[in-house]
Amino acid sequence: MHEKTIAELSAALAKGECSSVELTEHFLKRIEALDGGLNSFVTVTAEQALAQAKAADDRRARGEAGALTGVPMAQKDIFCTDGVRTTCGSKMLDNFIAPYDATVVERFKAEGCPMLGKTNMDEFAMGSSNETSFHGPVKNPWDTARVPGGSSGGSAAAVAARLTPSATGTDTGGSIRQPAALCGITGLKPTYGRVSRWGMIAFASSLDQGGPMAATAEDCALLANVMSGFDPRDSTSIERPAEDFTARLNEPLKGLRIGLPREFFGEGLDAGVAKAVDETIEQYKQLGAEVKEVGLPNSGLSVPAYYVVAPAECSSNLARFDGVRYGYRCENPKDLMDLYTRSRGEGFGAEVKRRIMVGTYALSAGYFDAYYLKAQKIRRLIADDFARAFEEVDVILGPTSPSTAFKLGEKTDDPVTMYLSDIYTIAVNLAGLPGMSIPAGFSDGLPVGLQLIGNYFDEARLLGVAHQYQSVTDWHRRIPKGFE
Amino acid sequence: MSLSHDDVRKIAHLARLAVSDADVDAYARSLSSILDFVEQMEAVNTDHVAPMAHPQDTAQRLRDDAVSEADQRERFQSIAPAVEAGLYLVPKVIE
Numbered sequence: 001m002h003e004k005t006i007a008e009l010s011a012a013l014a015k016g017e018c019s020s021v022e023l024t025e026h027f028l029k030r031i032e033a034l035d036g037g038l039n040s041f042v043t044v045t046a047e048q049a050l051a052q053a054k055a056a057d058d059r060r061a062r063g064e065a066g067a068l069t070g071v072p073m074a075q076k077d078i079f080c081t082d083g084v085r086t087t088c089g090s091k092m093l094d095n096f097i098a099p100y101d102a103t104v105v106e107r108f109k110a111e112g113c114p115m116l117g118k119t120n121m122d123e124f125a126m127g128s129s130n131e132t133s134f135h136g137p138v139k140n141p142w143d144t145a146r147v148p149g150g151s152s153g154g155s156a157a158a159v160a161a162r163l164t165p166s167a168t169g170t171d172t173g174g175s176i177r178q179p180a181a182l183c184g185i186t187g188l189k190p191t192y193g194r195v196s197r198w199g200m201i202a203f204a205s206s207l208d209q210g211g212p213m214a215a216t217a218e219d220c221a222l223l224a225n226v227m228s229g230f231d232p233r234d235s236t237s238i239e240r241p242a243e244d245f246t247a248r249l250n251e252p253l254k255g256l257r258i259g260l261p262r263e264f265f266g267e268g269l270d271a272g273v274a275k276a277v278d279e280t281i282e283q284y285k286q287l288g289a290e291v292k293e294v295g296l297p298n299s300g301l302s303v304p305a306y307y308v309v310a311p312a313e314c315s316s317n318l319a320r321f322d323g324v325r326y327g328y329r330c331e332n333p334k335d336l337m338d339l340y341t342r343s344r345g346e347g348f349g350a351e352v353k354r355r356i357m358v359g360t361y362a363l364s365a366g367y368f369d370a371y372y373l374k375a376q377k378i379r380r381l382i383a384d385d386f387a388r389a390f391e392e393v394d395v396i397l398g399p400t401s402p403s404t405a406f407k408l409g410e411k412t413d414d415p416v417t418m419y420l421s422d423i424y425t426i427a428v429n430l431a432g433l434p435g436m437s438i439p440a441g442f443s444d445g446l447p448v449g450l451q452l453i454g455n456y457f458d459e460a461r462l463l464g465v466a467h468q469y470q471s472v473t474d475w476h477r478r479i480p481k482g483f484e
Numbered sequence: 485m486s487l488s489h490d491d492v493r494k495i496a497h498l499a500r501l502a503v504s505d506a507d508v509d510a511y512a513r514s515l516s517s518i519l520d521f522v523e524q525m526e527a528v529n530t531d532h533v534a535p536m537a538h539p540q541d542t543a544q545r546l547r548d549d550a551v552s553e554a555d556q557r558e559r560f561q562s563i564a565p566a567v568e569a570g571l572y573l574v575p576k577v578i579e
Contacts, residue, residue, distance in 0.1 A: 206537065239545075301528060305525060326563045335576075335577075341501060377535050380533050432539020456540075
């Protein structure tokens with residue numbers, strides 16, 4: 001059953017070929033048997049999942065099932081879950097049981113999707129390898145000596161190993177797309193404002209966006225239908241009517257204009273990744289698309305600008321963790337200042353502390369113009385580059401990540417080297433555009449991800465462009481050895 | 485950009501982070517390398533560029549000034565590190 005897509009599982013449930021309880025038991029057994037070597041789950045909620053599955057089966061029997069009712073899923077441990085531990089990959093929140101559900105969690109509950117558990121992640125979503133998690137790194141199911149990417153590394157590894165049909169992720173600088181690429185699955189980062197941030201623990205609020213991770217583009221479209229929509233509780237939620245993201249899946253690609261940003265194919269791109277991406281371009285030409293080069297001249301400044309904007313916003317967002325109302329508190333504080341500084345010093349890991357300090361420095365008196373304001377101006381230049389490109393093309397295509405999955409420990413010594421693994425994804429967050437990663441072949445046995453970038457609110461077309469490719473390839477059907 | 489040990493201690497204080505003496509040097513080096521990297525931004529002239537705060541440039545919504553939250557004090561305090569008589573406990577602030 002685990003080799004089936006969500007669309008197939010949903011059809012099997014509708015035909016009565018299996019029940020939600022059977023499906024949920026199957027995936028729970030796989031997690032128990034196979035996750036020991038991956039560490040992709042922080043918390044498994046077996047009892048709750050089975051109760052939700054039973055309720056989903058009852059609902060179906062009453063003829064009230066929605067598109068995904070009864071199909072199990074997993075939540076990234078950044079989404080608050082009422083009564084279930086939400087750690088955000090941090091010692092700071094290791095004992096935190098949220099008193100409410102995130103909007104995204106509410107929406108999956110309302111659809112009737114049993115939650116198998118909460119997936120591992122980089123601490124507060126700050127990382128590109130899942131190695132900053134308090135719960136230890138996640139291993140890549142294609143090669144357990146390698147990282148799954150990050151920060152949604154647990155979600156990506158769990159979907160790749162078919163321990164869950166889908167998982168949620170969040171993407172601040174590439175945290176859905178880069179792990180999707182490194183684990184050989186499909187991930188969608190929607191337009192900023194599509195998916196509610198309410199109850200999604202904040203990292204960099206002007207960039208954070210939740211999205212689905214699954215085997216196929218069609219599955220991501222079905223999941224996006226559940227996840228997205230206006231939410232008055234999120235001040236930056238976009239007020240737009242609900243949209244069916246599956247609407248354009250079967251649209252032919254004849255005449256589609258694809259742009260190749262020359263900046264994404266230059267120095268620093270691994271040859272094996274370049275070869276796989278070149279082959280996808282040929283495939284798209286055969287499907288009738290027209291391909292032309294475009295320029296994103298300021299995209300080279302995206303990583304530096306991001307490492308001002310994201311740390312600045314994180315230093316502000318993470319100020320709430322003070323050891324007073326919830327979360328970690330140090331032993332025997334001698335005064336209030338000692339309570340604050342030691343609770344935070346002991347509760348946060350090294351990378352989170354680095355980013356809080358960079359952000360604090362960038363926002364401190366006398367430095368605001370040189371750092372945050374400058375970065376916001378560069379953000380405008382990057383968004384303008386994309387706007388010009390989208391006057392000429394319908395979608396932009398390139399690699400998701402400059403390399404395939406790297407070895408555990410390979411980039412942990414130097415933060416800047418790690419930051420550069422998101423060099424092709426970050427510009428999309430700064431501009432607020434939708435982007436995807438889809439499986440596009442292998443290089444030395446490791447998955448390669450293809451990135452597709454769309455204009456604002458053009459997710460349905462983007463998903464269609466991905467689905468058409470997946471209709472003529474089977475990379476998205478490949479399952480790593482030992483997890484068949 | 486090279487941060488001194490005193491700079492790191494000052495930033496850590498502003499951020500309310502305890503940093504041990506043993507770690508100050510490592511933070512000075514890693515923060516300096518991040519700030520060096522970020523300085524690439526200076527290569528481009530942005531004198532006449534409007535800063536971008538939000539991708540959609542939308543205005544904040546307003547809502548009626550009415551109570552919308554239920555009182556969940558006991559629930560919220562059940563996850564607090566230290567409470568007594570409905571209050572959050574912190575070390576003594578006033579002698």
